[in-house]
Amino acid sequence: MKRIIFAIAFTAFSSMGLFAQKVKSLPQPDMNMKVSITEAMQKRRSYRDYQTKPVTDQQISNLLWAACGINNPERGLLTIPTATNAQDIKAYLCTAKGVSLYDPKANTLTEVTDKDIRPILCERQSAMAVAPAFILLVSDLSKFRGNAEHYGAMDAGYASQNICLMCAALGLKTVPRAMMNYDEVKKALSLPENIALELNHPIGY
Amino acid sequence: MKRIIFAIAFTAFSSMGLFAQKVKSLPQPDMNMKVSITEAMQKRRSYRDYQTKPVTDQQISNLLWAACGINNPERGLLTIPTATNAQDIKAYLCTAKGVSLYDPKANTLTEVTDKDIRPILCERQSAMAVAPAFILLVSDLSKFRGNAEHYGAMDAGYASQNICLMCAALGLKTVPRAMMNYDEVKKALSLPENIALELNHPIGY
Numbered sequence: 001m002k003r004i005i006f007a008i009a010f011t012a013f014s015s016m017g018l019f020a021q022k023v024k025s026l027p028q029p030d031m032n033m034k035v036s037i038t039e040a041m042q043k044r045r046s047y048r049d050y051q052t053k054p055v056t057d058q059q060i061s062n063l064l065w066a067a068c069g070i071n072n073p074e075r076g077l078l079t080i081p082t083a084t085n086a087q088d089i090k091a092y093l094c095t096a097k098g099v100s101l102y103d104p105k106a107n108t109l110t111e112v113t114d115k116d117i118r119p120i121l122c123e124r125q126s127a128m129a130v131a132p133a134f135i136l137l138v139s140d141l142s143k144f145r146g147n148a149e150h151y152g153a154m155d156a157g158y159a160s161q162n163i164c165l166m167c168a169a170l171g172l173k174t175v176p177r178a179m180m181n182y183d184e185v186k187k188a189l190s191l192p193e194n195i196a197l198e199l200n201h202p203i204g205y
Numbered sequence: 206m207k208r209i210i211f212a213i214a215f216t217a218f219s220s221m222g223l224f225a226q227k228v229k230s231l232p233q234p235d236m237n238m239k240v241s242i243t244e245a246m247q248k249r250r251s252y253r254d255y256q257t258k259p260v261t262d263q264q265i266s267n268l269l270w271a272a273c274g275i276n277n278p279e280r281g282l283l284t285i286p287t288a289t290n291a292q293d294i295k296a297y298l299c300t301a302k303g304v305s306l307y308d309p310k311a312n313t314l315t316e317v318t319d320k321d322i323r324p325i326l327c328e329r330q331s332a333m334a335v336a337p338a339f340i341l342l343v344s345d346l347s348k349f350r351g352n353a354e355h356y357g358a359m360d361a362g363y364a365s366q367n368i369c370l371m372c373a374a375l376g377l378k379t380v381p382r383a384m385m386n387y388d389e390v391k392k393a394l395s396l397p398e399n400i401a402l403e404l405n406h407p408i409g410y
Contacts, residue, residue, distance in 0.1 A: 029243070032241075032243070035241060036238050037240050037370060038234070038235070038267075041271055041276060041284045041371075043276075044284055044286075071248075080369075081365075149355065153355045153356070154358040154365075157358070158369075160286075160363065161285060161286075164285075165242060
């Protein structure tokens with residue numbers, strides 16, 4: 001039932017029309033990591049060189065949960081604050097197999113396209129496109145009454161910092177990037193006008 | 206020597222003219238906290254009710270280090286990424302005794318004013334002004350060539366998330382607030398046009 005509701009909501013969100021969508025369940029995020037908060041902040045660093053070595057679904061689950069996951073299921077509250085509690089941030093996982101949207105409530109990934117958009121995320125920094133996964137952060141600006149562009153950027157910063165820290169804790173590399181081919185990415189994901197592309201994070205070794 | 210250089214830089218930054226400034230050393234941030242990264246993200250929450258109970262210099266040191274401190278002294282890199290590595294974020298500590306600017310390199314606080322600005326940070330949410338300390342995040346927009354307002358907001362989000370997580374790890378309450386009396390705060394701190402007030406965080410129990 002949850003999946004059906006989500007699929008309908010997702011279809012409305014992505015304006016992709018009606019067709020069956022691939023939904024993949026993620027493992028539960030691992031809440032027993034031993035890395036301390038200070039160690040993660042100490043190790044936080046931006047990296048620009050990546051290997052093709054794959055990352056695991058468990059690592060992806062932890063990273064997406066950190067980015068905009070739910071840490072209080074009863075009240076539907078998130079790991080990050082958002083301006084006016086708009087919960088405007090959505091995260092996409094982008095790999096060689098395509099792009100899928102993270103659903104924090106269901107802890108699933110729903111395929112949006114089977115296109116590999118890593119090259120259009122990387123643009124001129126094409127050497128980075130070998131990273132096995134990218135997390136793309138977008139803000140749904142329609143959730144704000146005013147100052148939407150400002151708050152969307154700020155909220156992306158919150159999610160992005162958590163990705164940076166979780167990567168540091170998992171022994172993975174990342175770097176937040178504002179550079180991407182905005183027109184091509186929006187087209188590939190069929191994103192409407194009100195969804196702002198904020199940042200993308202290569203994830204890898 | 207470091208302090209002298211900082212005092213000169215600070216004077217230029219704050220446009221406060223030439224007079225002796227009170228500089229206070231902070232304890233080194235405690236790097237041996239036991240709280241894990243997942244526990245801090247799990248406990249991250251926004252609180253709007255505060256007691257007058259004071260916080261310690263050690264807690265403040267950890268919080269300011271998390272916000273925009275240095276985690277790689279050799280290369281001068283920070284606990285947070287900033288757009289184009291502009292390092293635009295500055296943090297002020299605001300208490301009943303006044304306001305002071307955090308210097309990440311020297312790990313010191315330099316007094317800017319002896320005025321208690323907590324009421325003008327709180328505005329209509331005046332009950333929060335009892336919190337013993339506020340951290341005010343500003344962005345030096347002159348460090349960007351373009352998109353300054355967007356990047357300043359984003360970078361404040363990074364710093365603010367680290368404050369949220371460090372508060373959770375220290376057992377302290379906080380909430381990021383964009384609301385404040387912008388004109389009065391800028392006047393009280395003698396901030397020039399290019400310094401944007403981004404967020405303030407009450408810190409307490």
